Amino acid sequence: DTGVSQDPRHKITKRGQNVTFRCDPISEHNRLYWYRQTLGQGPEFLTYFQNEAQLEKSRLLSDRFSAERPKGSFSTLEIQRTEQGDSAMYLCASSFQPGQGPGELFFGEGSRLTVL
């Protein structure tokens, strides 16, 4: 399968614990994005990388959130000291530019976080 893969698909944690999600984009894609989606809402932009550089971060991304893409391939999203409000689906997407339009994204299946 050459799509975007995310791991884990589901994570249940207690408030205050740290969690980390991993995303493996489509192999030739140079841009990688993280979005968050809650029930009944559209995805909300969190951050994006061009190769290994993190070029944009949303104000939604508090200091407890950090994302990396160390070698321009896979990416990790870490949430420290989780809160119940962090419960959501965390979606990773990738694209190749130039070539694809700026909004033409391929999404992974997401990592669902439940904070108890």
Added chain:
Amino acid sequence: QKEVEQNSGPLSVPEGAIASLNCTYSDRVSQSFFWYRQYSGKSPELIMSIYSNGDKEDGRFTAQLNKASQYVSLLIRDSQPSDSATYLCAVNRGFQKLVFGTGTRLLVSP
């Protein structure tokens, strides 16, 4: 005012009918527009992109853009039960960030 507004629905149409989904956006500098389909429990999937005023057709799907009215629509002809999903409108203002609406749920009954 939300940046991207959609009626949450559900929009119910019989099989074979035309489904019309609408979206308005608030920022006039928006440059590109997208429709994503999201089945329940799945991730969004791009089905149409449109960059200039007018219509763009792809199979049973037609996207329509009117920048003066800040309005984007998606028409689905010959609707099938398999089209039942949430349709997300997304807008890009020239940066990498996409702003999504809350989506319109479409139900196509056999």
